[in-house]
Amino acid sequence: MDEQTNVKVKILRYNPEKDKKPFWQPYEVKIEPDATILDILNEIRWKLDGTLAFRRSCRSAICGSCAMKVNGRNILACETPMHRFKGRGLKIEPLPGFRIIKDLVVDLDSFFEKMNRVRPYLLLDKPIPDKEFIQSPEEFEEIREVCICILCGACTSSCPSVWSNEEYLGPAALLKAYRFIFDSRDDAADERIDIVNDKNGIWRCHTIFNCMEACPKHIKITEYLSRLKVKAVENSI
């Protein structure tokens, strides 16, 4: 086992039942140098402070529940080693732009409600085939990268347009709309474009690129949203 090091961690704590407003709580953690942010949080909860609340499940960057903000960047705690922030102390806070339920746990209801608004499932006019839907590799390529979104919320939470307008659908929901609009098997592209072609839809995206920087799956979100804009204009003329 590697030799352990001491890490200084500050966590934004908030318990709405007790605290007037969020405050920074310092911790000092002894841990292996190749530990992840999630390892540090576990260490704190298991050994130092059992009251710390945070979400995690798969601990392999699949479930999307451990997104949080570390040293100013939205990341997945389970896949991010602490040496990525080498030489600095760690400042861990909940995803910005959402209501805090407790400590690092935020209220994602609005996030999933917006996701539902774009109807995130195949809508068909044609009868369902007996075996499978045939989709060519070229057709799949259109949506391949977009399909790997794990709904962690890091993008939507990093978007200044979302911070300033809570009605804005946000990058994650728009990306989901893209995923079905450009899916060769789906028949409801027009209906979905009508949903995103709205003052609080795609046109609130000002290509700020925060979402792309935040995405732990490195999806080129801004690029796809730009394609969606062109599609919306094409549908209008």
Place this chain on the structure above:
Amino acid sequence: MKKNFKETSKTGALAWLLQRISAIFIFAVLIYHFFVYHCISQGKAPEWADVVAKMKSPWFNLLQFLFLLAALYHGLNGVWMVVEDYIHSRFWRIFIFSIIVLVGTSLLFVGTLTLFKVANINPGV
């Protein structure tokens, strides 16, 4: 379901498209503008008389007018975008929108007037 642009003006698609078109137009005309006013008099700095002579051409003036129109639209639409992002009170939106329209029309008036006035000057003076 196709929407016509009348409906689309409510959604933002038309504003987005016009913002792109005006951007390309402004960029192209700006380069032409610099070329005409700063490079045309081969070596020596252009003089007032050169500018006035150039502005005698109605086609050139039409381009200048479209340039003015595009620049005002592009700039003020940009300001309006910021307002739509950050200001949610109905009162302030209407208030700022009125100011934008007022500023736009006054600058368009002053700009057009200048184009006419300069074009009517005797370049020899």
